[in-house]
Amino acid sequence: MQIMEPIRRGAGELIDTLSEGWDWLRSRSASALTRxxxxxxxxxxxxxxxxxGTSWGLLTSDMAETDEEIVVRVEAPGLDEKDLSVVVxxxxxxxxxxxxxxxxxxxxxxxxxxxAYGAFERRLALxxxxxxxxxxxxxxxxxxxxxxxxxxxxRRRRIRVEAA
Amino acid sequence: xxxxxxxxPWAPAPWGGSFDQxxxxxxxxxxxxxxxxxxxxxxxxxxPAVNLYETPDAYILTAELPGVAPDDINxxxxxxxxxxxxxxxxxYTTVDDATPHRIERQSGTFRRAFELPSPIDGDKVEAxxxxxxxxxxxxxxxxxxxxxxxxxxx
Numbered sequence: 001m002q003i004m005e006p007i008r009r010g011a012g013e014l015i016d017t018l019s020e021g022w023d024w025l026r027s028r029s030a031s032a033l034t035r036x037x038x039x040x041x042x043x044x045x046x047x048x049x050x051x052x053g054t055s056w057g058l059l060t061s062d063m064a065e066t067d068e069e070i071v072v073r074v075e076a077p078g079l080d081e082k083d084l085s086v087v088v089x090x091x092x093x094x095x096x097x098x099x100x101x102x103x104x105x106x107x108x109x110x111x112x113x114x115x116a117y118g119a120f121e122r123r124l125a126l127x128x129x130x131x132x133x134x135x136x137x138x139x140x141x142x143x144x145x146x147x148x149x150x151x152x153x154x155r156r157r158r159i160r161v162e163a164a
Numbered sequence: 165x166x167x168x169x170x171x172x173p174w175a176p177a178p179w180g181g182s183f184d185q186x187x188x189x190x191x192x193x194x195x196x197x198x199x200x201x202x203x204x205x206x207x208x209x210x211x212p213a214v215n216l217y218e219t220p221d222a223y224i225l226t227a228e229l230p231g232v233a234p235d236d237i238n239x240x241x242x243x244x245x246x247x248x249x250x251x252x253x254x255x256y257t258t259v260d261d262a263t264p265h266r267i268e269r270q271s272g273t274f275r276r277a278f279e280l281p282s283p284i285d286g287d288k289v290e291a292x293x294x295x296x297x298x299x300x301x302x303x304x305x306x307x308x309x310x311x312x313x314x315x316x317x318x
Contacts, residue, residue: 032268035189054189057213060268062254075230075269077296105219112216112278115228142230142296
């Protein structure tokens with residue numbers, strides 16, 4: 001199948017069956033490459049087709065830990081706070097959101113459309129248990145910063161090394 | 165009466181979708197990132213991601229620049245070419261002695277230039293920055309705006 005050849009060459013993996021292809025796509029959502037699902041039933045025919053179906057975007061992140069907390073930052077520009085949901089689920093931080101396609105002028109014709117729109121979800125595995133009740137999330141300049149205090153039993157404790 | 169031209173071979177759909185859907189998603193993936201380099205960890209895509217659209221009297225350009233301060237973005241215009249460049253400095257240690265665990269965000273300089281189909285009135289360019297997105301409104305010079313030519317009956 002023609003579409004498989006570039007995947008096979010580029011990804012360096014063998015995707016021989018459709019289910020492997022789906023698995024490959026699905027595993028991509030555990031990394032920065034995220035699937036955005038636009039709504040297929042948008043009536044407005046002047047909205048570009050690529051925005052209506054599935055599009056792909058990068059929600060890059062970084063994670064750092066201290067003795068007291070885990071700090072996660074995810075880049076998700078162009079959102080309103082109300083369109084973002086942040087939860088801790090089964091040992092992972094799950095960021096879900098909805099990026100809305102807005103256009104100020106209906107007569108606009110697109111020359112380039114690189115942004116992804118629609119519903120997305122990004123899961124980041126957490127290295128330890130956290131106290132979600134005391135977590136804080138802030139969204140500024142397109143970056144979501146989540147501070148998750150380690151739960152009591154998972155605090156990092158330094159063990160002093162003494163000369164015997 | 166069944167229309168035979170519409171019958172397609174049944175194929176298993178493990179993800180609840182059909183092959184058509186899978187292929188559309190792969191096409192979307194390659195269209196978006198296919199020009200970039202694919203490495204083992206993911207895709208490198210041009211930074212920033214840009215949307216450019218044309219209205220009757222202006223070009224609107226939006227660029228996604230999360231985590232970049234407006235002061236670090238440099239926009240310049242030369243004739244019909246608009247250039248976006250700057251530097252992204254990500255502070256990887258948000259607190260003292262934090263151990264970075266997983267880093268995907270990259271620091272460094274970026275530069276993208278776009279040649280627009282018609283020249284821009286540099287004095288009337290507007291720039292707005294919100295939620296990590298820079299929006300530029302680049303009005304076309306008056307002589308390049310489309311003009312209606314009235315057809316008169318002779």
